[in-house]
Every structure is written in C-alpha cells, then in structure tokens.
Amino acid sequence: MKCVILQPSYIPWRGYFHQIQKADIFVFYDDVQFDRRGWRNRNQIKTPHGLQWLTIPVYSKRHQIEQTPINNIHICWDTPWSKKHWSTIQNAYSKAPYFKQYRDRIQSWYAQKPELLSDFVIDITLSLAEILGLNNKIFLRSSSLSVDGTKTDRLLAILAKVGATHYISGPSARNYIEEQKFREAGITLEYMEYHYPDYPQLYLPYTPFVSILDLLMMVGDDAPRYIWQTS
Numbered sequence: 302m303k304c305v306i307l308q309p310s311y312i313p314w315r316g317y318f319h320q321i322q323k324a325d326i327f328v329f330y331d332d333v334q335f336d337r338r339g340w341r342n343r344n345q346i347k348t349p350h351g352l353q354w355l356t357i358p359v360y361s362k363r364h365q366i367e368q369t370p371i372n373n374i375h376i377c378w379d380t381p382w383s384k385k386h387w388s389t390i391q392n393a394y395s396k397a398p399y400f401k402q403y404r405d406r407i408q409s410w411y412a413q414k415p416e417l418l419s420d421f422v423i424d425i426t427l428s429l430a431e432i433l434g435l436n437n438k439i440f441l442r443s444s445s446l447s448v449d450g451t452k453t454d455r456l457l458a459i460l461a462k463v464g465a466t467h468y469i470s471g472p473s474a475r476n477y478i479e480e481q482k483f484r485e486a487g488i489t490l491e492y493m494e495y496h497y498p499d500y501p502q503l504y505l506p507y508t509p510f511v512s513i514l515d516l517l518m519m520v521g522d523d524a525p526r527y528i529w530q531t532s
Contacts, residue, residue: 302325302326302463302464302465302466302467303323303324303325303326303465303466303467303468303469304324304325304326304327304328304459304460304463304465304467304468304469305320305321305323305324305326305327305328305468305469305470306328306330306443306456306459306460306468307320307327307328307329307330307471308329308330308331308333308336308339308340308341308371309329309330309331309341309371309419309422309423309426310339310340310341310344310422310426311340311341311342311343311344311355311357311422311425312344312355312422312425312426312429312512312513312514313340313344313426313429313512313513314344314510314511314512314513315497315513315516315524315527315528316471316493316495316497316528317426317513318429318430318433318435318513318528319493319495319528319529320469320471320493321430321435321438322433322435322525322528322529323469323493323529324438324469325438325439325465326438326439326441326463326465327438327439327440327441328440328441328442328443328446328459328463329419329423329426329440329441329442329443330371330443331370331371331372331419331423331442331443331444332370332371332372332442332443332444333370333371333443334368334369334370334371335359335361335369335370335371335374341371341374341418341422342356342357342358342359342374342418342422343355343356343357344511344512345510345511345512346389346390346393346394346511346512346514346515347393347502347503347504347508347511347515348389348392348393348504349393349503349504351504352508352511353389353393355386355389355390355512356382357376357382357386357418357421357422358376358377358379358380358382359374359375359376359377359418360374360375360376360377361374370444371418371419372417372419372442372444373417374417374418374419375416375417375418376415376416376417376418376421378414383411383413383414384411386411387407387408387410387411390407390514391404393503394503394514394515394518396503397503397518397519398518398519398520398521399517399518399519399520399521400518402521403432403514403517403518406428406432407514410424410425410428419442423442427440429513429517432517433524433525433528434525441463443459446459446462446463448462452477452479453477453478453479453482453483454482456468456478457482457483457486457488460486460488461486465488466487466488466489467488467489467490467491468483468488468489468490468491469491469492469493470490470491470492470493471492471493472492472493472494472495474492475492478490497509497527497528498527500516500519500520500527501519501520502515502519503518503519516528
C-alpha cells in the first residue's frame with residue numbers, strides 16, 4: 302500500500318498531483334505547524350505582467366501563527382479577497398484554450414466562505430484531483446487519525462495506522478528523514494523526481510513552477526501527459 306503524507310496547499314503545482322497519482326492513500330498533513338512563507342495559503346499564476354501571487358489572508362499575529370496547526374488557521378474575510386482571486390484568474394486566463402472548460406468549476410470555489418483555511422484548500426485540491434481523474438484515491442487528514450509523535454516517528458505512526466508499506470516523499474525530505482527507522486519498520490521509501498516536459502504558456506518566459514491551473518488552462522484533459530504519463 303503506497304502512501305503520501307503532504308501538507309495541504311492552495312491550488313498546488315503539478316508535482317503535488319503527481320504524488321497523489323502515485324499513492325493509494327493520500328494523507329493531508331493538516332495538524333502540523335503553519336508555515337507563513339510556505340504554500341499553505343498562497344500560490345502563483347502567470348499573468349501578462351509576470352508571476353502574481355494569490356494569497357489567502359489569515360487571522361494571526363506573526364509570532365503566534367507559526368505555532369498554530371494548519372487546521373486551526375482561520376481565513377480572514379475582512380476584505381473581498383476571493384472576488385479578487387477569481388478576477389485575477391479570469392483576467393490571466395480568459396484567452397487560454399481551455400478557460401471555458403474550467404471556468405464554472407473554478408468560480409464555484411470562490412462562491413464559498415469557509416472559516417478554516419484547511420477546509421478551503423483541501424476542497425480545492427480534491428476538486429482538481431477529480432478533474433485529473435484521481436478521485437479513486439483514498440484521502441485522509443492526519444488530524445483525524447489521532448496519532449502522536451514528531452518528525453520521522455510521527456510519519457511512521459501515520460503509515461502504520463493506515464496500513465501503508467511504501468512511503469513516497471518529496472526530494473527535500475532527504476535532509477531530515479531518518480531512513481534507518483523506515484528500514485526497521487519494514488516500510489520502503491521512495492523520493493519523488495520531478496522531470497516534466499514543457500507545455501505552451503500564454504506568456505513568456507516559460508515558468509514551470511506555478512499553480513496547476515496554468516497547465517489545465519493550456520492543455521485541458523491532456524494534462525496527465527505533462528505529469529505522470531511522462532514518467
């Protein structure tokens with residue numbers, strides 16, 4: 302049983318969905334500390350004026366937010382940010398070949414008004430997974446598993462809880478994963494390798510590390526060919 306444990310992110314890039322595709326069970330690691338400079342509440346899209354951040358505002362004080370679990374981060378609705386995000390996406394991709402195919406689905410995301418960041422970004426990720434044909438996977442949240450521990454020990458406890466025998470991790474985890482503990486637990490370990498072909502983009506220069514929205518808008522149902530069907 303192959304498993305991925307990954308923090309929820311806002312409209313992630315294609316590598317995130319490649320990990321979902323490779324897994325039997327995908328665990329949203331939603332009860333670890335929020336990282337203010339990470340991808341939990343923001344991502345980038347391409348526009349005629351270059352890369353643009355889409356950032357979900359959250360309630361917090363700077364020194365407290367990074368001590369708060371992701372699933373306890375509250376969205377700030379004091380400004381009409383969701384309307385702005387949708388408008389920015391519309392303006393950036395209205396001329397893309399597949400904008401009309403996804404327009405209503407994406408617009409529906411921004412008609413919601415959820416309280417918690419994790420609920421919002423996980424729902425969007427599940428919607429995108431369905432678009433990519435990945436809705437046959439098992440999706441769980443770590444906060445629902447009642448597993449204790451820290452770092453590698455907690456990952457192993459989650460894997461044991463879901464009955465996984467193979468763990469798929471991002472490449473940067475090589476710097477901190479205690480591989481010996483995986484061997485002792487009888488769980489095989491695999492690191493992702495991201496080698497994706499270029500695809501046509503509306504605006505130059507070519508930039509691969511943006512939200513998957515860019516890929517979908519440009520190639521539509523052919524998106525898997527630019528992610529896992531190349532591997």
